[in-house]
Amino acid sequence: MVKKSLGITVSRYIMDLQHMFPEAKGDLTGLLNELIVAAKTINAEVNKAGLADILGQSGKKNVQGEEVQNLDELTNNTIKKRMESCGYVCAMVSEEEDNIIPVRKGYSGKYTLAFDPLDGSSNIDVNVSIGTIFSIPRRITSSSEVSSYDIPGTAEDFLQKGSEQVAAGYILYGSSTMMVFSTGHGVNGFTLDPSVGEFYLSHKNIKIPKTCKYLSINEGNHKYWNENMKNYIDHIKDREISSRYIGSLVADFHRNLISGGIFLYPKDKKDPSKKQGKLRLLYEAAPLAFLIQQAGGKAVTDEGEDILEIKPTSIHQRTPLIIGNKDAVSEAIEFLN
Numbered sequence: 001m002v003k004k005s006l007g008i009t010v011s012r013y014i015m016d017l018q019h020m021f022p023e024a025k026g027d028l029t030g031l032l033n034e035l036i037v038a039a040k041t042i043n044a045e046v047n048k049a050g051l052a053d054i055l056g057q058s059g060k061k062n063v064q065g066e067e068v069q070n071l072d073e074l075t076n077n078t079i080k081k082r083m084e085s086c087g088y089v090c091a092m093v094s095e096e097e098d099n100i101i102p103v104r105k106g107y108s109g110k111y112t113l114a115f116d117p118l119d120g121s122s123n124i125d126v127n128v129s130i131g132t133i134f135s136i137p138r139r140i141t142s143s144s145e146v147s148s149y150d151i152p153g154t155a156e157d158f159l160q161k162g163s164e165q166v167a168a169g170y171i172l173y174g175s176s177t178m179m180v181f182s183t184g185h186g187v188n189g190f191t192l193d194p195s196v197g198e199f200y201l202s203h204k205n206i207k208i209p210k211t212c213k214y215l216s217i218n219e220g221n222h223k224y225w226n227e228n229m230k231n232y233i234d235h236i237k238d239r240e241i242s243s244r245y246i247g248s249l250v251a252d253f254h255r256n257l258i259s260g261g262i263f264l265y266p267k268d269k270k271d272p273s274k275k276q277g278k279l280r281l282l283y284e285a286a287p288l289a290f291l292i293q294q295a296g297g298k299a300v301t302d303e304g305e306d307i308l309e310i311k312p313t314s315i316h317q318r319t320p321l322i323i324g325n326k327d328a329v330s331e332a333i334e335f336l337n
């Protein structure tokens with residue numbers, strides 16, 4: 001097992017993990033390290049988001065009259081720039097871009113990267129925690145090592161079940177900045193010491209507590225739910241449980257992962273785009289489902305389908321999501337079906 005003493009840096013942890021697999025060539029290590037640099041860069045920008053108007057970073061013109069990116073664009077470009085010529089990914093999918101994002105010619109790699117650069121960004125203006133979510137499946141369209149450097153990835157490389165992910169995780173820009181991820185060997189949390197610029201192992205081998213302490217759902221959508229969902233929510237509120245919903249998926253997920261809870265974003269009748277729920281499969285539901293399974297929890301649709309077993313048909317497809325304590329999710333599904 002990887003030596004996971006509290007306080008080791010995330011880079012040391014990733015290197016230790018690589019040494020567990022002699023056949024590993026270090027591509028995943030390199031990819032994760034690039035993501036760490038991107039996370040530190042984004043963190044610096046997010047931490048001064050409140051000054052955006054003053055610093056002219058709110059998508060308006062800055063003091064020099066230059067068009068300045070807003071934070072969504074800035075975080076999206078930060079990740080793209082770091083990954084497009086790192087040689088570890090063959091293509092990318094971002095919540096911010098309609099089509100798959102190619103990497104520089106000659107720099108194609110054996111993984112793909114799907115990400116939500118800044119989930120919950122509407123909360124920036126009210127200083128609520130936001131996050132970056134990432135999913136790393138292996139490419140499937142070109143197996144031979146040599147040729148893959150020149151062969152760009154395609155949409156097909158992304159249309160894989162969540163169970164095929166090699167790694168997944170998120171960076172939470174909250175009261176402290178944390179990187180929480182798994183490569184299939186448990187879930188570990190690393191907290192950034194901004195004075196040093198290092199992420200240190202602070203939460204090792206995270207397991208979701210057995211007790212479901214929190215219920216996270218937007219009750220403002222109550223009138224749009226189907227009857228079964230309405231009855232389930234009334235049922236679960238009859239017992240000792242606290243309602244916590246901050247409207248930032250990463251923050252709601254992280255609180256429930258650490259303290260125990262169930263998060264639901266079911267499909268609702270509010271508008272046609274949410275017929276299949278609001279959250280995206282590739283870079284929101286699937287990576288979090290990978291993490292919760294590693295942490296002893298469960299993630300399903302409101303029909304009870306395992307999120308990790310859904311084969312995507314399009315890169316931005318949405319899915320209903322019920323995620324959290326295994327018992328609580330199982331009870332919800334019994335109730336809903």
Ligand code: P6P
Binds near residue numbers: 120
């Ligand atoms: P609602 C943020 O926009 C987001 O994508 C998730 O982070 C969050 O869980 C959800 O939407 C909140 O949606 O409809 O409750 O405001």
